[in-house]
Amino acid sequence: MSVKKQIIALFISSTFLSIPPLQAANIGLAFSSGDGILDISPYRFAMSLDFGNIWRENYDWGLNFIWESSVGYWQGRRDYAVGTPNRLDVVTSGPLFRWQRQSPLYPFHMTPYVELGVGASWLSETEIGGRQLSLHFQFEDKLGLGTRFGKKQQYDVALRGIHYSNASIKRPNSGVNLLMVSVGMWFVD
Numbered sequence: 001m002s003v004k005k006q007i008i009a010l011f012i013s014s015t016f017l018s019i020p021p022l023q024a025a026n027i028g029l030a031f032s033s034g035d036g037i038l039d040i041s042p043y044r045f046a047m048s049l050d051f052g053n054i055w056r057e058n059y060d061w062g063l064n065f066i067w068e069s070s071v072g073y074w075q076g077r078r079d080y081a082v083g084t085p086n087r088l089d090v091v092t093s094g095p096l097f098r099w100q101r102q103s104p105l106y107p108f109h110m111t112p113y114v115e116l117g118v119g120a121s122w123l124s125e126t127e128i129g130g131r132q133l134s135l136h137f138q139f140e141d142k143l144g145l146g147t148r149f150g151k152k153q154q155y156d157v158a159l160r161g162i163h164y165s166n167a168s169i170k171r172p173n174s175g176v177n178l179l180m181v182s183v184g185m186w187f188v189d
Contacts, residue, residue: 025049025067028156030184032072038129039077042162042178044090046070050186053102062102068117069093074176076129085125090164092140094119100148110149117142121164132172138164148186156184 032044048068056062069092076086096117104111119140126133146158160182165175 025051026186026188028184028186030156030158030182032160032180032182034178034180036074036176036178038131040129040131040176040178041075042072042180043074044070044072044180044182046182046184048096048184057102060102061099064098064100064113066096066098066115066117067094068096068119074128084130085127086129088123088125088128090121090123092119092121094140096142104149104153108149109151109153110147111153112147113145115142115144115146115158115160123164128176131174131176133164133166133174133176134170134172135166137169138166140164144182146182152186152188154186154188156182156186158182158184 026049028048028050030046030048032042032046034042036042046068047070048066051065051067053062054065072090072092074088074090078086094117096115098113098115100113101111117140119142121138121140123133123136123138126136141163142160144158144160146156146160148154148156158181160180162178162180163175164178166173
């Protein structure tokens, strides 16, 4: 990335993060990898903003609102048909809702959760390993199980099922299913 692009990205992100509601959010970073249909190997780096509990604040379990943006890379089988893309890059952003324990369980300070989210994605290719996606634009549907842990809830481990599809806006719409393990860290006060 050129210096000019880095400066522009830094300016945009610092402006974005200076918005008062965003200052109250906890920031998390995570790396994910796993396996997908037709031996697709996904790799994903995500930044999340956790705005905290939005429903049932004074109960053991409540609903948290999170915004997650990610960049990723998929590697398909190298032995697939010549001339067919076997790798692509993906950028995604969208909301995530977590039904999460609000107070830690001892002795490991764990707060388990179930999460559900839908995001908008942009893929660099419209095909990977024979899967016809038809559009660069895709929806990313996520369902996951995980837990935050540590004395400040600063660590996060999750197992996620992720589905990419264009919702049949254009056919063929083969879609891609991925199963990923995510390991992350939250920067909490």
